[in-house]
Amino acid sequence: MRMERLGREPEFSRYMDLKEGWLDRRIFSDADIYEEELYRIFARSWLFVAHESQLPRAGDFLTTHMGEDAVIVTRQPDGSIKVYLNSCPHRGNKVCFADAGNTRRFVCNYHGWAFNTAGELQGMHEEYCYDEGDIDRKKNGLRQVARVGSYKGLVFATFAEDGPSLDAWLGDFRWYLDMLLDNEEGGTELIGGCIKSVISANWKFGVENFIGDAYHAGWTHDSGCRSMNNGQPFPPIDMENSYHASVNGHGWEFGTEGVGDLFLLGRPKVMEYYEKMRPKMADRLGTMRSQIFGSVASASIFPNVSFLPGISTFRQWQPKGPMQFELKTWVIVNKAMPDDIKDEVTKGVMQTFGPGGTFEMDDGENWENCTTVNRGVVTRHERLHYRCGIGRQIDHDTLPGIVYRGQYNDANQRGFYQRWLDMMEATDLGAMPPRPEPRLTGIAETRDLPGLFAL
Amino acid sequence: MNQTTTLERPRAGAAASLEVSHALTQTLYREARRLDDEDYAGWVAMLADDLHYHMPGIETRYRRDTTDQVTDLTRMAYYNDSLDEIKKRLTRLETGTAWSEDPATRYTHIITNVEVENTDKADEFRVFSNFYAYRNRNERDEDSLIGNRIDIWRETGGAYQLVRRRIILKHNIMLSKNLNIYL
Numbered sequence: 001m002r003m004e005r006l007g008r009e010p011e012f013s014r015y016m017d018l019k020e021g022w023l024d025r026r027i028f029s030d031a032d033i034y035e036e037e038l039y040r041i042f043a044r045s046w047l048f049v050a051h052e053s054q055l056p057r058a059g060d061f062l063t064t065h066m067g068e069d070a071v072i073v074t075r076q077p078d079g080s081i082k083v084y085l086n087s088c089p090h091r092g093n094k095v096c097f098a099d100a101g102n103t104r105r106f107v108c109n110y111h112g113w114a115f116n117t118a119g120e121l122q123g124m125h126e127e128y129c130y131d132e133g134d135i136d137r138k139k140n141g142l143r144q145v146a147r148v149g150s151y152k153g154l155v156f157a158t159f160a161e162d163g164p165s166l167d168a169w170l171g172d173f174r175w176y177l178d179m180l181l182d183n184e185e186g187g188t189e190l191i192g193g194c195i196k197s198v199i200s201a202n203w204k205f206g207v208e209n210f211i212g213d214a215y216h217a218g219w220t221h222d223s224g225c226r227s228m229n230n231g232q233p234f235p236p237i238d239m240e241n242s243y244h245a246s247v248n249g250h251g252w253e254f255g256t257e258g259v260g261d262l263f264l265l266g267r268p269k270v271m272e273y274y275e276k277m278r279p280k281m282a283d284r285l286g287t288m289r290s291q292i293f294g295s296v297a298s299a300s301i302f303p304n305v306s307f308l309p310g311i312s313t314f315r316q317w318q319p320k321g322p323m324q325f326e327l328k329t330w331v332i333v334n335k336a337m338p339d340d341i342k343d344e345v346t347k348g349v350m351q352t353f354g355p356g357g358t359f360e361m362d363d364g365e366n367w368e369n370c371t372t373v374n375r376g377v378v379t380r381h382e383r384l385h386y387r388c389g390i391g392r393q394i395d396h397d398t399l400p401g402i403v404y405r406g407q408y409n410d411a412n413q414r415g416f417y418q419r420w421l422d423m424m425e426a427t428d429l430g431a432m433p434p435r436p437e438p439r440l441t442g443i444a445e446t447r448d449l450p451g452l453f454a455l
Numbered sequence: 456m457n458q459t460t461t462l463e464r465p466r467a468g469a470a471a472s473l474e475v476s477h478a479l480t481q482t483l484y485r486e487a488r489r490l491d492d493e494d495y496a497g498w499v500a501m502l503a504d505d506l507h508y509h510m511p512g513i514e515t516r517y518r519r520d521t522t523d524q525v526t527d528l529t530r531m532a533y534y535n536d537s538l539d540e541i542k543k544r545l546t547r548l549e550t551g552t553a554w555s556e557d558p559a560t561r562y563t564h565i566i567t568n569v570e571v572e573n574t575d576k577a578d579e580f581r582v583f584s585n586f587y588a589y590r591n592r593n594e595r596d597e598d599s600l601i602g603n604r605i606d607i608w609r610e611t612g613g614a615y616q617l618v619r620r621r622i623i624l625k626h627n628i629m630l631s632k633n634l635n636i637y638l
Binding site: 097098099100101102103191192193194195196197198199200220222223224226227228231266326329330331339342343346347350351354355356358360361362364365368 | 529550633
């Protein structure tokens with residue numbers, strides 16, 4: 001797609017020095033930078049738009065946003081998924097006002113232009129008013145995104161015609177994603193419905209919190225942890241056997257103790273379920289990943305999806321201006337789980353990481369104040385410190401990605417902002433460097449990675 | 456409209472006696488005062504052991520859509536709690552580290568449109584009400600949460616205890632950063 005703003009000389013590298021470990025505060029509130037993010041990041045990234053389980057039948061649809069662009073995601077009669085703008089080509093009105101449902105067509109309320117679920121213009125109210133040559137129906141369908149792809153249940157779309165494939169975009173992060181998406185036969189599904197809330201903060205604060213900020217958890221969420229677990233404090237962090245891993249701006253921070261996040265959920269039955277399953281998980285994903293799953297961990301997919309493997313909250317930070325985002329919260333469960341375990345997980349997530357959750361309640365206020373205070377005309381020129389653990393990078397035989405030792409670290413945050421900078425400055429997405437060089441090249445399944453079962 | 460919405464409430468039943476109606480209306484006001492005052496011990500004392508406290512998340516859907524967004528307890532909900540689960544949430548406030556409650560949030564619950572009905576059980580009453588819960592904190596954070604409630608209250612030893620509450624918030628996107636409040 002044509003993006004006229006990309007012609008401008010990019011100068012975004014002045015907003016950070018990641019080798020030194022600092023960021024310029026203006027990226028969290030500046031309106032011009034935010035506009036460039038919409039063009040350079042959101043209009044060019046692979047963005048999460050749906051989970052396959054939300055659209056089981058032909059005609060199922062949901063509405064969401066790619067950046068600030070409203071889109072409809074629909075299941076086609078042939079089982080494929082289409083994504084197109086929720087905007088009539090006639091005057092631009094929305095053609096669908098529901099969050100989700102099932103339909104055979106979308107009809108614009110304004111002049112009755114009707115589209116099938118493939119987004120093709122089928123007809124208009126009082127069509128006789130158009131003379132021959134006035135309108136070519138084929139050219140006046142709902143504007144399709146450039147590409148749609150899916151990875152183990154997660155559906156992504158992009159407005160970028162060129163640029164990396166979804167597999168290349170996710171790269172070696174698939175090794176980590178499989179701990180969430182493929183830890184049991186049958187894969188995952190989202191629990192019905194979606195909880196949405198508004199936080200007056202920059203969208204990046206949510207993403208960076210989940211991508212690597214284990215550090216805040218024991219302090220910010222002391223009250224949440226104690227309330228869910230009979231007064232017990234956060235499990236101690238083992239800085240020797242916990243890690244940050246960053247791949248192409250995605251990030252997963254994790255321990256290897258296997259139980260921390262499950263403990264925080266405060267649901268003994270869920271803990272038992274996974275403990276019974278763990279040997280099978282080891283057969284499926286290798287010992288290392290079976291030990292990581294359930295540990296204190298959090299993760300984000302670049303640019304704006306986050307989740308807690310083990311706690312099972314799955315969420316998206318939708319930008320709404322430089323100083324506001326909408327948070328969409330779902331619960332992700334394994335399809336094969338018995339109903340009572342799904343119910344336990346759902347209740348556990350909403351008691352911890354719903355808007356009324358004992359953990360979630362203490363996050364929003366921090367991010368709002370980080371955003372508004374950073375905007376002060378003097379304050380905005382002060383640097384922010386992102387240097388924690390900057391010397392702890394390691395090579396690891398089993399763990400792919402840019403790996404740092406010690407879960408209390410700013411490494412994944414630095415990896416996220418490096419990718420932010422790559423995209424803000426790239427005129428050709430294909431020329432962006434992989435970060436790091438992938439190990440999974442030519443391997444369709446992360447289970448097939450050589451050496452996986454060595455540990 | 457030939458299709459109703461799935462958010463329709465139960466049809467009105469027989470009105471309770473003036474005496475019971477008055478007592479339960481006063482009970483709702485007392486409950487609201489305790490919540491305004493953060494007197495959670497006093498509030499919990501008004502809750503029955505078999506409490507079910509439910510506030511479903513409501514998506515925007517077309518009228519023809521028959522998805523049960525209200526009574527299907529497997530769907531996403533802000534609250535879907537037993538008494539023990541409510542108590543567990545409340546212990547957060549006793550830790551001394553609930554940072555976003557210090558300074559304290561300032562609450563006002565306004566309860567209106569109270570209707571009290573008899574049920575099949577002589578000691579249980581259905582109570583409809585509307586709420587307007589206003590929150591203000593720090594300098595200028597403010598939220599208004601508005602909606603309906605349907606309760607079942609049970610008479611025990613001259614007082615009433617809340618057995619079931621279903622809360623329908625009128626927001627689609629909750630216009631607030633969190634929900635540190637009971638409605």
